[in-house]
Amino acid sequence: MSKVHVEHLGKTYKNGVRALEDVSFEVQEGEFVSFIGMSGAGKTSLIRMLNGMLVPTSGTIHIDNQEIGRLNRREKRSVQKHIGTIYQDFCLVDGLTCYENVLNGCLGNQNIFQTLVGIFTKEQREYASLVLKQVGLLDKKDVKAKELSGGQKQRTAIARSMMQQPQILLADEPVASLDPYTSEQILELLKKLQKQYHLTVIINSHNVEASLKYSDRIIGIKEGRVVLDKQVNEVSEEELKLVYGMK
Amino acid sequence: MCEIKRTIKYKNWIITFLVLAALIISCRITGFSMTVLTKRGNRFTEFVLKMFPADLAYGGKVMQPLISTIQMSVAGTLIGAGIALLTSFLSAGNVCESRALRLLIKLVVQAVRTIPVLIIALIATFAFGIGTFAGTFALALYTWAILTRIGSEDIETLSMGAFEALTVTGCGKVKAFIRTLFVDMLPGYLTNALYLLETNVRHASILGYVGAGGIGLLLNEKIAWREYEKVGTILIALFFAVIIVEGFSWLFARILEGNVKKNWLRTAGKRALWILLGVVSIWSVCSIERPDSSALGMKVVRSIMDGIVHPDWNYFFSNGKDGVTWLLLETVCIAVAGTLLGAVIAAVLSFLGSKRFMPWPVAGFFRVIVMAIRTVPVLIYGIMFLRVTGPGSFAGVLTLAVTSIGLIAKRFTVSIDRMDMSAWNAYSAMGVNVIGRIKYCLIPELFPQFASAVFYRFDVNIRGASILGLVGAGGIGAPLITYMNQYRWDAVGAILLGLFALVLVIELVSAWVRRA
Numbered sequence: 001m002s003k004v005h006v007e008h009l010g011k012t013y014k015n016g017v018r019a020l021e022d023v024s025f026e027v028q029e030g031e032f033v034s035f036i037g038m039s040g041a042g043k044t045s046l047i048r049m050l051n052g053m054l055v056p057t058s059g060t061i062h063i064d065n066q067e068i069g070r071l072n073r074r075e076k077r078s079v080q081k082h083i084g085t086i087y088q089d090f091c092l093v094d095g096l097t098c099y100e101n102v103l104n105g106c107l108g109n110q111n112i113f114q115t116l117v118g119i120f121t122k123e124q125r126e127y128a129s130l131v132l133k134q135v136g137l138l139d140k141k142d143v144k145a146k147e148l149s150g151g152q153k154q155r156t157a158i159a160r161s162m163m164q165q166p167q168i169l170l171a172d173e174p175v176a177s178l179d180p181y182t183s184e185q186i187l188e189l190l191k192k193l194q195k196q197y198h199l200t201v202i203i204n205s206h207n208v209e210a211s212l213k214y215s216d217r218i219i220g221i222k223e224g225r226v227v228l229d230k231q232v233n234e235v236s237e238e239e240l241k242l243v244y245g246m247k
Numbered sequence: 248m249c250e251i252k253r254t255i256k257y258k259n260w261i262i263t264f265l266v267l268a269a270l271i272i273s274c275r276i277t278g279f280s281m282t283v284l285t286k287r288g289n290r291f292t293e294f295v296l297k298m299f300p301a302d303l304a305y306g307g308k309v310m311q312p313l314i315s316t317i318q319m320s321v322a323g324t325l326i327g328a329g330i331a332l333l334t335s336f337l338s339a340g341n342v343c344e345s346r347a348l349r350l351l352i353k354l355v356v357q358a359v360r361t362i363p364v365l366i367i368a369l370i371a372t373f374a375f376g377i378g379t380f381a382g383t384f385a386l387a388l389y390t391w392a393i394l395t396r397i398g399s400e401d402i403e404t405l406s407m408g409a410f411e412a413l414t415v416t417g418c419g420k421v422k423a424f425i426r427t428l429f430v431d432m433l434p435g436y437l438t439n440a441l442y443l444l445e446t447n448v449r450h451a452s453i454l455g456y457v458g459a460g461g462i463g464l465l466l467n468e469k470i471a472w473r474e475y476e477k478v479g480t481i482l483i484a485l486f487f488a489v490i491i492v493e494g495f496s497w498l499f500a501r502i503l504e505g506n507v508k509k510n511w512l513r514t515a516g517k518r519a520l521w522i523l524l525g526v527v528s529i530w531s532v533c534s535i536e537r538p539d540s541s542a543l544g545m546k547v548v549r550s551i552m553d554g555i556v557h558p559d560w561n562y563f564f565s566n567g568k569d570g571v572t573w574l575l576l577e578t579v580c581i582a583v584a585g586t587l588l589g590a591v592i593a594a595v596l597s598f599l600g601s602k603r604f605m606p607w608p609v610a611g612f613f614r615v616i617v618m619a620i621r622t623v624p625v626l627i628y629g630i631m632f633l634r635v636t637g638p639g640s641f642a643g644v645l646t647l648a649v650t651s652i653g654l655i656a657k658r659f660t661v662s663i664d665r666m667d668m669s670a671w672n673a674y675s676a677m678g679v680n681v682i683g684r685i686k687y688c689l690i691p692e693l694f695p696q697f698a699s700a701v702f703y704r705f706d707v708n709i710r711g712a713s714i715l716g717l718v719g720a721g722g723i724g725a726p727l728i729t730y731m732n733q734y735r736w737d738a739v740g741a742i743l744l745g746l747f748a749l750v751l752v753i754e755l756v757s758a759w760v761r762r763a
């Protein structure tokens with residue numbers, strides 16, 4: 001049984017740009033898959049369709065055998081609750097502390113009143129502390145997000161998505177704005193969490209070397225189409241060059 | 248490289264020239280005269296000496312109106328800020344998708360910002376009757392306009408990333424909004440609201456002049472009866488009220504910024520302060536008098552609207568000395584001369600009040616002086632300067648100058664205290680004397696910030712200049728109030744329209760200058 005099943009997916013933006021065309025792939029439960037491809041290939045568009053931020057123009061997305069496009073709003077939300085997403089620019093609330101940002105991950109289980117007053121249950125608070133500990137940020141708990149370093153911000157964002165107790169973790173170039181050493185640490189962390197919670201991880205990356213090192217499988221996208229889909233140990237130099245448009 | 252430098256230099260010269268020209272023309276038109284000042288300046292001190300020593304026994308009688316002034320300010324700020332919280336989101340481009348709605352709100356905000364609070368209050372007394380309701384209404388409307396504008400500008404700088412990221416965790420837009428954009432803008436918004444509370448206390452103290460409640464009524468009465476030592480008492484009471492409000496607002500601003508060092512303020516003290524604020528707010532709102540049901544209400548509002556839609560165009564375009572055009576010119580000139588004069592005095596006072604350049608007792612002394620100058624309501628200065636200059640716009644210039652000192656000096660002092668001293672120290676290590684250091688290090692560093700503070704105050708003073716007429720100190724205020732009292736709404740409409748155009752032009756010019 002596959003976790004994520006994408007068939008003939010296409011996306012054309014309002015301005016006529018065709019970002020994706022006839023993309024199909026399957027990701028198994030617990031798998032770590034990297035998408036690689038040049039700038040503008042359509043990777044971000046793909047991730048955004050997987051988490052429901054964008055609606056596809058054609059094709060279908062199945063998550064846990066449920067077709068996303070056919071769900072009503074309520075059902076869609078309950079699927080979204082267990083998909084965590086990490087972004088290149090972190091998407092934190094600058095004025096809130098690290099801890100408060102992490103708590104934002106469980107808004108899905110709250111009612112409006114609790115949100116308005118800012119009430120979180122004891123379990124939620126304890127779980128937030130636990131995930132902060134796992135990402136190694138417990139000592140930065142009360143620091144405002146805007147005062148954190150890039151790596152710390154990304155750890156906060158990871159903790160926030162762990163707060164959702166996700167089954168699927170999506171990451172759109174999670175280390176693109178970080179230095180090489182910090183990038184390595186963040187990827188290690190993702191790998192560790194994947195193993196520990198048996199997560200399905202789908203990650204966009206420009207860093208082919210790191211993708212080869214951390215993932216089980218590589219999918220190459222070029223001009224909106226899948227041009228490569230192989231296990232890491234089967235990928236050849238030539239095929240990688242093809243993805244990046246070199247002979 | 249050289250080419251660019253030269254154009255910049257030319258531009259500086261042109262701006263300097265224009266400012267000087269504006270100053271000279273303004274002094275001419277307003278009848279500014281140094282000789283009058285030196286010859287008759289002693290009348291000002293005579294007046295001060297009549298007020299002080301104050302009649303402290305009178306203090307008890309001052310308390311009730313003082314409290315109602317503060318209640319009016321708190322209630323007005325609270326109500327205005329509450330409504331503006333909604334409208335600032337509705338007029339922010341990144342949140343509200345309806346362009347028409349955004350434009351409508353912006354237009355109303357701009358219109359309200361054109362009219363001085365005192366004039367709004369006067370209109371409100373026609374509509375709701377005399378009393379604190381009119382005053383509270385005016386303060387709320389003013390607060391609403393200012394905060395809607397600042398708030399929506401702040402919201403537009405926020406990034407939508409976090410909001411979108413949370414929305415796709417399946418929690419729905421409303422909850423995502425509350426925990427991202429809303430909580431992100433709230434501390435800054437509340438800080439601005441607190442600053443406005445300070446301003447509103449000052450405004451509230453003169454609203455009594457037009458019958459809109461508060462201590463201004465008493466002030467007006469005591470001046471009319473020439474009981475100057477009682478006027479002194481009122482001023483002292485106002486001084487302490489302003490200090491207390493400023494102290495509280497400073498404390499809250501620190502808490503909101505989250506940089507509180509003291510532990511007791513972090514926990515119990517913080518909670519106590521919020522509860523206090525809540526109690527004071529409720530008490531203030533409950534204390535507002537009911538509007539007078541016999542007042543003209545909507546009828547007045549309708550006639551005013553009618554007047555604005557059908558202004559007296561003959562009056563608007565008449566070019567005699569009592570036409571709108573001339574009055575507006577005079578108002579601008581009062582504002583130009585007053586602002587620049589005030590800036591010079593403020594510059595001196597802020598150096599004297601800077602802890603960097605002065606030993607702390609001296610600095611502290613001058614800071615208290617600035618604060619005292621700031622406390623006295625505009626119209627009192629107007630009355631005092633009238634004794635020196637006689638009726639006319641010269642008195643208006645002096646009045647605006649002293650009322651500008653407070654805010655400009657405050658901003659100057661902040662920029663002096665934040666200045667990077669390394670260049671100054673390096674120059675003094677090279678043996679450059681004080682004059683050289685001021686010329687080559689202080690002025691280049693501080694001038695841009697000074698200029699922006701002065702410009703900001705000029706914008707405020709245009710509106711300030713249009714109420715001076717109330718005490719006979721020139722500008723467009725006198726005919727405005729006269730026509731209002733005569734219910735000549737078409738003439739009122741013409742004046743308000745003129746003011747609206749003037750403020751708009753000045754805003755466009757200032758945006759252009761800032762960009763260039």
Ligand SMILES: Nc1ncnc2c1ncn2[C@@H]1O[C@H](COP(=O)(O)OP(=O)(O)OP(=O)(O)O)[C@@H](O)[C@H]1O
Binds near residue numbers: 043045
């Ligand atoms: N909101 C949008 N509206 C219109 N066109 C868009 C939008 N977002 C992306 N595109 C276009 O869709 C194409 C794919 O963009 P996408 O962001 O998915 O690429 P990417 O692979 O993530 O690139 P990068 O590596 O630079 O992040 C590009 O041509 C882009 O210009």
Ligand SMILES: [Mg+2]
Binds near residue numbers: 043044045172173
């Ligand atoms: Mg991208």
